[in-house]
Amino acid sequence: MEVILAEGTEHSPIVPVWQEMVVGAVAFAVLCFVLMKFVFPQMEKTFKARVDAIEGGIKRAETAQAEANQLLEQYKAQLSEARTEAARIRDEARADAEGIRQDVLTKAREESDRIIAAGNEQLTAQREAIVRELRSEVGTLAVDLASKIVGEALADEARTRGTVERFIADLDTAGQR
Numbered sequence: 001m002e003v004i005l006a007e008g009t010e011h012s013p014i015v016p017v018w019q020e021m022v023v024g025a026v027a028f029a030v031l032c033f034v035l036m037k038f039v040f041p042q043m044e045k046t047f048k049a050r051v052d053a054i055e056g057g058i059k060r061a062e063t064a065q066a067e068a069n070q071l072l073e074q075y076k077a078q079l080s081e082a083r084t085e086a087a088r089i090r091d092e093a094r095a096d097a098e099g100i101r102q103d104v105l106t107k108a109r110e111e112s113d114r115i116i117a118a119g120n121e122q123l124t125a126q127r128e129a130i131v132r133e134l135r136s137e138v139g140t141l142a143v144d145l146a147s148k149i150v151g152e153a154l155a156d157e158a159r160t161r162g163t164v165e166r167f168i169a170d171l172d173t174a175g176q177r
Helices: 018-150 157-176
Strands: none
Touching: 018 157
């Protein structure tokens, strides 16, 4: 079957009209030209900017991560230094405290020894004073007793003193035996 188109007959829906084809081709070419000249370069710039922003963000994040790790290491080093310094200061304080304690104990011992020595000196002086007082009292009592026993007065001072001294000397030698 041959289809013959005649002028004035209706156009077949299968075969396009050549004028429409030309207008469609020109419109398509203009549209492609406009898209390629203005739209695609703009889209390319936008995509490139987005890629750069993403890659830059990743690089900035990596840089920030590296910097954070470096700061963490510095912090750990400073913390370790601070702990070491604190331990050193604590040890020095303990040593100082021990030194102070030893000084205080030494001073307390010295003061105690001084007080004991002063007390001993005072006791010795008091003992000597008491011995002198007792000697004179014992001498006087001995003379009085001897006067009563003998019946005569031993008034002579030098004689009395000699007798008392002899009596006390005898007591000392008897006490040392």
